[in-house]
Structure formats: C-alpha cells, structure tokens
Amino acid sequence: MSEHKMKKIYLYSKFERFWHWTQAILIIMLMLTGLEVHGVFTMFGFEKAVDLHNTLGISWLILFVFIIFWLLTTGEWKQYIPTTKKLLEVAKYYASGIFKGEEHPVQKSKDAKHNPLQRLVYLKLSAILLPLQMVTGLLYWTYNDWPKYGLDFLSLSVVANIHMACAYALLAFLVVHIYMTTTGHTITAHIAAMFSGWEEVPEDYKAEEWEVHEK
Amino acid sequence: MKLMRNSVLLLSAVVFLGASAFAAGDTAPGREMARQATKGNELWITADHSKFDALKQPFKSGPEVTKACLTCHTEAGHQFHKTIHWTWLDPKADKDLKVGKGGLVVNNFCINIQSNEPRCTSCHAGYGWKDKDFDFNSQEKIDCLVCHEQTGTYKKFPSGAGNPAPPPGKKFKGNGKFYAAPEWNRVAQSVGRPTRKNCGTCHFYGGGGDGVKHGDLDSSLLKPGKALDVHMGMDGQNFDCTRCHTTVKHDIAGRIYSTPAATERKSLLEDDLGSKIMCESCHSDRPHKSELGMKLNDHTDKLACQSCHIPTFARELPTKMWWDWSSAGQKKDGRPYVEKGEWGKPVYMTKKGDMRWEKNVVPEYYWFNGTIDSITAQTTIDPTKPVQVSEAVGSINDKNSRIMPFKVHRGMTPYDKVNKNIVIPHLFGKDKDAYWKGYNWENAVAYGMKYAGLPFSGEVGFVETEYVYPTTHMVAPKENAVACEECHSKQGRLDKLTCFYMPGRDASSIVDAGGWFIVLASAVGVILHALGRMFMSGRKED
DSSP states (O other), X not given: OOOSOEEEEEOSOHHHHHHHHHHHHHHHHHHHHHHHHTTXXXXXXXXXXXXXXXXXXXXXXXXXXXHHHHHHHHSGGGGGOOOOTTHHHHHHHHHTGXXXXXXXXSXXXXXXXXXXXXXXXXXXXXXXXXXXXXXXXXXXXXXXXXXXXXXXXXXXXXXXXXHHHHHHXXXXXXXXXXXXXXXXXXXXXXXXXXXXXXXXXXXXXXXXXXXXXXX | OHHHHHHHHHHHHHHHXXXXXXXXXXXXXXXXXXXXXXXXXXXXXXXXXXXXXXXXXXXXXXXXXXXXXXXXXXXXXXXXXXXXXXXXXXXXXXXXXXXXXXXXXXXXXXXXXXTOHHHHGGGSSBSXXXXXXXXXXXXXXBOOHHHHOOSSOOOBOTTTTTOBOOTXXXXXXXXXXXXXXXXXXXXXXXXXXXXXXXXXXXXXXXXXXXXXXXXXXSXXXXXXXXXXXXTTOTTTTOOOHHHHSOEETTEXXXXXXXXXXXXXXXXXXXXXTSXXXXXXXXXXXXXXXXXXXXXXXXXXXXXXXXXXXXXXXXXSSOEEEEEEGGGTTOOBTTBOOEEEOGGGOEEEXXXXXXXXXXSSBOOEEEEEOSEEEEOBTTSOOOTTSOEESEEEEOOXXXXXXXXXXXXXXXXEEEEETTTTEEOOOOOSSSSTTSHHHHOOHHHHHHHHHHHHTOOOOSOEEEEEEEEEEEOOSOOOOXXXXXXXXXXXXXXXXXXXXXXXXXXXXXXXXXXXXXXXXXXXXXXXXXXXXXXXXXXXXXXXXX
C-alpha cells in the first residue's frame, strides 16, 4: 500500500494491552448478558445473565479504576487531550482519501498514539459514556438502597433507559471501532499491534510538535 | 508475559474479594428455633387426658363432654367465645355491617349461610347452630372435640348443624357415606393439640367438598410430601398448621377479613413470643444466601415470598375455578342429576349448575397489604362488569403491600336485578322454597332475603363474580421456585401489574428504536465503507 520504508515501534505497553483486551471481553460479555436481561434474546437464562452481568459490571468498575490510575500516573492521559488541528484532514481522509490510497495525514508515534479524531472519540468514550454507563449500572444494581442513600427521587425506568441508551451507543462504537482496525497498512495490522505492542509506522515519520504533550 | 499473568491474577483477586464482600451471607433467624421446636413426637405436655375422672363419665352428647372439659379449663369457654371460629364475624368490623360468614358477607360458592344453617354449620366448632336463634353465649355449645380429638373417628354430620350423628349413626344422602355416632369417652380422652387433620376437617373441605374453596388447602395436605409443601411434608419438617398459626388463648394467628395476619414482618430474633404466621417470622426478610441471593433478597420489599415459592396451587388435587349458578335447575327425565368430568369431579349438578375444576393452577397476582375487602348482601353492585365479591387490598405505594399470588374463583352468582345486590338464596332445607327442593330461584331468594331481614325486588339475575384467596400454603422446595423469566419477560406472570418498571419486560420504545437505529446505521456505514475501499483499491492497482 505504501512505498515508504516501515519501522516497528513499541507502542502499547503490557498493562495497556491487558486492560484493552480485558475491557473488550468484559464489555462484550456485559453487552450479551445485558441484552438478555433486556429481553432481546435468551442465551444464559435470565438468572444466570443477571448474575453474570452484575459480576462482570463490578469487575469492569474495578478494572476501570486501575486504568484511570495508570493513565494518570504514567501521564498517558495526555494522549487524550483533544485538538482540532488536522481533525478535518483526518475526517476527510476517512471520507475520501482512504479510497484513493492516500497517506493517513497523522501517523502513530510513541508520543502521539491517537490521531485527532481518535482523541475526540476516546475522550468522550472514557470520560463520558463509560462513566455514565457505570454510574447508571451501579444505581440500577443498588435500586433497593436508594431510599437509604437519599436517592428515592430517582425512577428505575429513567435509570434503566439511560443505561440502555448508553449500551446502544457503546454497541455502535464497538462496530465502528472493530471496523477501523482494518484500516491500517494491512487489514490486521492494528489488531496485531494491540496484541504484540509493536506497530509498524513509516520510517521517516516524526510526530509534529502540536501532537506531543510532555509527560 | 509474566507481568501480564500477574495482572490477571491481581485483577481476579480484587474481583473475588469484592464479590465475596458483597455476598456476605445472611442467616435465617428463627429457622433453627422452629426446627428445634418440631423435633420429636414424644408427649411434651404434663397431662394424660385418659387419666382424668371427668372424662370417664358416661357421655351422651357433645355439650356434656364440653361441660367436663370446662371443669378444668375454666377460661377456655370465654376465650373461645371471642374468636372468629365461634362468632363467624369479623371482630374488628362495624357490628351493624355484619361482616363475616355468620353475618351478611357473600361469596360465589354457596353464597351465605342465612336460612341454610344446618348444612353450613357442620363446620362450626359448636353444637346446634341450626337457625338464627342459636345461643352464642352458651359455653356448653362449644365443640372442643372437633379441634382437639386425636382418634380420627369423630365426625360431625354434614347437615347436622354441627352435631355428630345420633347413635348408632346415620347415612348422609348427599355423599352416600355413613357417619357413625362418636364413642364419646374414647374421643374425649384422646384430646391434644390440633393437628393437620383437625384443622383440615373444615379448612380442606370448605365449600362442601375437597379443595373446593382455597386451592392451596385440600386433603393432599393431610400426609403431604416435601414436594407439595416443604414445611408440612412428612419427609421434611412435618409441621402442623399450628406451627405457623401460633395460638394464644384459643386465638389463632391468621388473616381475618380486613385484619392482616400480622402487621409487622418481624423475625423471631426480634420478637420470639410473636406469632410465626409470616414467612419472615422464621426466614427473615433476607433469606437468600449466595451472591445472587443478594439480588433475590432485593425482591422482598415488593414481592411476597409466596409469589416465587408457590409456583402453582392445587398441585395434587383439583380445585374449583368456576361456578355458574345460572345453569342450575336443568333436569334429566324430570330428575336432578350430576355429571362428572375429569378427576371424578362434578362438572354439572342440577343443584349447583356448571362448574370447572383445574389442577396445577398458575396464580393471579395482586398488590396485597394483608387485608381483603368483602361485600355483603347489602352492598350495591355494578352488574355491567364482574363483581369483586372479595378483593385484595394494597398498592405499590404502600410499604406494607407486596405482590401476592391468589386463586381467583369466578362464577355466575344470583343477584337482585332491581336493587342491585347479591342475594341470599335459601338453598338447603326440607321445605318447597329451598332451591335444592323446589328449583325456583325467586322463591328461594325471597325466602332467604326475608330470613336475613333484607329487601328483595322479586327479580333474580346472574352476574359474573370474582372471589380471591391468598395462596400461601403448598410452598414448594426451593428448586421448584418460580424462575426469574416467568415474570421478567413479556407476557409473563406479572403482565397485568403495569405500575412499575420491570427489567426483561419493560422498555422505552424510543430508546430501543433509536438505539437499534444507531447500531444498524453504524453497521451499514462500515459495510459501505469497506465495499468502497475494496472497489477503489482494486481500481488503483490497474
């Protein structure tokens, strides 16, 4: 695809890969059990589905705490700082350039793993959607204790519907996210990188200054 | 790789610790107390009634035995006179309303006892309530034996107004059975605490036959297996009725019309002298263990234990579900007849009309605060819709209400078309006015209403009626409890209770439709994008 010489860089640390895949499994399992509880299909049986969903949910919450801790202590959170620079170019690339075999306007580098579009999406995901899903999930789970927490003004149907809306948004994200992994220089390049940690990038590419935030 | 494996271990350790903290087990207070109290069958009272001289006298009648009982049990008569087992009236209700089966409360079985006493009062713990003039102040008229005798030979004659058959005995035409006169001394000396058999003599046969009324009380509970009733099962706890229906001074715990069986759901650990009438008394309101049990326990504030633990009633013997009085009176060759259906139960009787029996019945569910509203023959009804002759009281907003399973007995019941009230027919009697002799509704109702002191227009119609029985016996072993999806699904058991959001049943159509639209749009989008890439890149290589 590209005539550039490629080089391998170590992009994803062990813990990063671990949390990514664990989270992926947890979210997919939560999705399956959650949709079963919602009455979409029968797979585990309602009781088992509820039990699994609760356990998975709590596990995810615990993992998420570790992820946030990791992001904060390593300074990796700066990878998520949004920018409008080259945002349009990236969007344009996915809308048309990709079909013409053009170069991606922003390549990955050690200090800037995410392109501007990814930054925006991942920030919204990890700062808004996932926490909202966890909060509504926790509320749903502790439904009986609302009066004790002074939360009896809440309505189960509102909480449940926000939880469902977030679930649909996450499912839509998952579809696009999985598809986007195929847009590397080979179909499986990005997925392979998320397993090995090593990503292939053009040898002569250097992250621009605006992309990099000092940690 | 080693670090990664450690991370997995760490995460699972954290998850495990978290989960086990949440699953901290609850114990069932009182359960052990109840278990200990039922251990062994040895005599644990200090008297042997066969040794009392008072019970060795030659007795010729029930009241003579009662007199002998009262020589020692000096307060028993006063105590018993106050209970509903004697008065058949709701002690808490306004006296003028005459709430109770001894008053004007009607049901959709044989409707009311007024003018039918001798037949109905064979289930009265007294002797001789044959008409309005029965002396409720007489202690001798109390029948101690029907509740306390332990020979199993003592039988009241079905139409004897509470009296056993006179010597040597008598055949009852209604069922063709011979009722022997009691051997008074043997019966009197056998007395003890009431067993299932004593209570069941009436409560299993209410409505004139086995399992007619309740659905969760019938003769299958005399010697039940654990699968039928986990508490009463002879291969299980082997409880008698009084184990839960705790009795103090002849006052037996249980619901009485609008008085709940218990107003508080206390466990024995909170009040060990309280009655054990509620499930919570022994099991507490956090009865389920295990991690999932925590979620099950979350149901106890809204759901009665019975709702899940009694999956169906009438599991061994059929119960009557429909009784259509309007079709009564048809004859074959000019004679009354009985047609029997499945299980040998009557499906048509000239005397009573069409009836339907069912087995293994899934209950209906209502909010219930422990009280039942009953109507009387004086209540004005709306005949354009089914009349709730008795009705569960409760609502989601009442903290004492729970969703409770019920048997609902439906039928067509005679009513006054002009005055719009359920009427009291004179069914039983040797006179021509009695429906079971003359088969004329107007005559029977005119007689019954006059007897009860109530007005009657002369026009009899039939209205559909519903009568509710809380389903609380026949608790199944836990592995047979109602599965989650029986309710947590569309068209589930709680389909009619729409006042709350239930996972698995309810959804917002907007959120669901919008959600699936976004998911599908994303899927279509990426497919088109992928096709575009395949098509374009192919062209580029040319």
